[in-house]
Amino acid sequence: MDPYHRSWWGGAPPGSEDPAHTVRTAICLTEEGFGLYAWGKSLSHETLGAALVAARCAYAIHLDMNSGHSGFEFYNVTEDAETPPLERRLEKNQEAEGDVHGAPGLHFRSRRMVRGMGHMRFPRYIGRDPRDFFYLTLRAILPGDPLRLGRAARAPGEGVFSVAGLPHVGFPYAMARTFVEPAAGARVSVARIDPQRIDLGTTEGTPLASIATGGATGDLALVARPGAVGSAFSVEPAASATGTIVLRGVALAGSAAKAAVGVDPDGHVVWAEGPDARSVTDALAMAEVTNAIGLVGADPHLDFLSGGAVARLDGRPPAAAGGPAIVIRGVDRPIATRLFPEVAVVPPSVWYQPQAKRVRYFRVRDAGAGGADAGPAAAPTDGTD
Numbered sequence: 001m002d003p004y005h006r007s008w009w010g011g012a013p014p015g016s017e018d019p020a021h022t023v024r025t026a027i028c029l030t031e032e033g034f035g036l037y038a039w040g041k042s043l044s045h046e047t048l049g050a051a052l053v054a055a056r057c058a059y060a061i062h063l064d065m066n067s068g069h070s071g072f073e074f075y076n077v078t079e080d081a082e083t084p085p086l087e088r089r090l091e092k093n094q095e096a097e098g099d100v101h102g103a104p105g106l107h108f109r110s111r112r113m114v115r116g117m118g119h120m121r122f123p124r125y126i127g128r129d130p131r132d133f134f135y136l137t138l139r140a141i142l143p144g145d146p147l148r149l150g151r152a153a154r155a156p157g158e159g160v161f162s163v164a165g166l167p168h169v170g171f172p173y174a175m176a177r178t179f180v181e182p183a184a185g186a187r188v189s190v191a192r193i194d195p196q197r198i199d200l201g202t203t204e205g206t207p208l209a210s211i212a213t214g215g216a217t218g219d220l221a222l223v224a225r226p227g228a229v230g231s232a233f234s235v236e237p238a239a240s241a242t243g244t245i246v247l248r249g250v251a252l253a254g255s256a257a258k259a260a261v262g263v264d265p266d267g268h269v270v271w272a273e274g275p276d277a278r279s280v281t282d283a284l285a286m287a288e289v290t291n292a293i294g295l296v297g298a299d300p301h302l303d304f305l306s307g308g309a310v311a312r313l314d315g316r317p318p319a320a321a322g323g324p325a326i327v328i329r330g331v332d333r334p335i336a337t338r339l340f341p342e343v344a345v346v347p348p349s350v351w352y353q354p355q356a357k358r359v360r361y362f363r364v365r366d367a368g369a370g371g372a373d374a375g376p377a378a379a380p381t382d383g384t385d
Helices: 045-054 277-286 348-356
Strands: 022-030 035-043 057-065 073-079 095-099 106-112 175-183 186-193 198-200 206-212 220-227 230-237 244-251 259-263 269-273 292-295 301-306 309-312 325-330 361-366 372-378
Touching (some): 022 045, 175 277, 186 277, 198 230, 220 292, 230 259, 277 292
Antiparallel strands (some): 022 035, 073 106, 198 325, 206 325, 259 269, 361 372
């Protein structure tokens, strides 16, 4: 954090009464695989390092420092027509709102992470900025928002997802469940499954649940594509599927399916089972699933496994074992990872000279192409320019 071993740093010049304490920021990867951002108004590099160690940081980077250039801002960007009214005044120098420059029709609201942050030109990061900054985007995690019932709940807890009583593998949660009654007495059980916290049909991880497909077949498929932090799921025609087919079924509309599966706008797999296809269709519509697969086999259902016991999602006694099933296994993937861990930290004597070199680029013309611009060419450097 102080590679030149100076007694002063940043905005504190030599001989000042407080040569080390200033605004400092850092980012780290914790031992549990979470990302952490740290900010302090009057820190030395030693106190910042001690705070990161206390927060169980396994690898940390000192970011920008000094008041005016160090801060964290929260933003919520919505379309003008969807921006909810604000029933109070904005806190001066702490909150802001306005139109997004260069993006007609978008409106933003923002606030500083901490009231004492004094970074300049707030709100600073909704537009271009000459200094370095990074941004984070939210990822929906379970249990998530309630279903959009469009009416008053018919029973306590209707449409409200819960993770209680379900098996998980750390945080974020892997599964959540609720129920809905599209018509009086027609109860549909609904589950959300986070694809980043599971593997399907593998031997890795802890078994969380299983889907009994009932031997369902059809021309639609639930397709999984592996990614860096879990699979992404989609519903596609089975004949042209571009990933691994998890299960097959038919179009839900007009079918006799009592169970169905689809993908919601947040990428969660949504499972629903109920008394009839109409009720299941209405339940998935409340979950904003627009393309679902109906399973018309023998008693397709979802079981979850907790403490070695099997329980039905809909609360009925567990069915007898047997028949085709897809095992859902939990995987405790780290939320953040360190890139290039093989790169060792070296002293300034190693990195300063390469860093000090500057490369200048000149346009060259390709005579063989009628003088067309062939793009930039690097000029040799000797470190003097």
